[in-house]
Amino acid sequence: MKKQRKRILLSAMVMLTGLGAMAQGDGSAGITEATQMVTSYFDPATQLIYAIGAVVGLIGGVKVYGKFSSGDPDTSKTAASWFGACIFLIVAATILRSFFL
Missing domain, CATH: 1.20.5 (Single alpha-helices involved in coiled-coils or other helix-helix interfaces)
Known part of the structure; x- marks a missing residue:
């Protein structure tokens, strides 16, 4: 012991x-x-999030158009959800960038 x-x-x-x-x-x-390395990633990351938002917007537009042309009554709900997703991506990228830089 x-x-x-x-x-x-x-x-x-x-x-x-x-x-x-x-x-x-x-x-x-x-x-x-380390601080300089992390802050150098914000510009490319912000641009990437904007690009993702644009792609999501295009996909959403095609889906909403498909629902609208088929006469689906759920079109406004689908449009609002896709539009909200795009707005969230843009606002989140802008707020994070302004908060950390």
């Missing part, structure tokens, strides 16, 4: 010593670099 306790104490001391050795560098340079 005493031998096992010594092993646990020794392994804990070794791990704590290793943590002190890894924390010796300047952390602000790493944080600044």
Whole structure:
């Protein structure tokens, strides 16, 4: 029992010593670099979300036209849901971009 306790104490001391050795560098340079990397992804991501919104809008338009021309009474509900999806994508991309940049 005493031998096992010594092993646990020794392994804990070794791990704590290793943590002190890894924390010796300047952390602000790493944080600044990570921030720049993340913010550089916002422009392409925003453009991608806008493109996805355009594709969703086109698909929705075709589906609504198909329902309208077939005389389906659910046309307004379908149009509202597709239009709402497009608006959500555009607004979400704009708000996230303005919030984080």
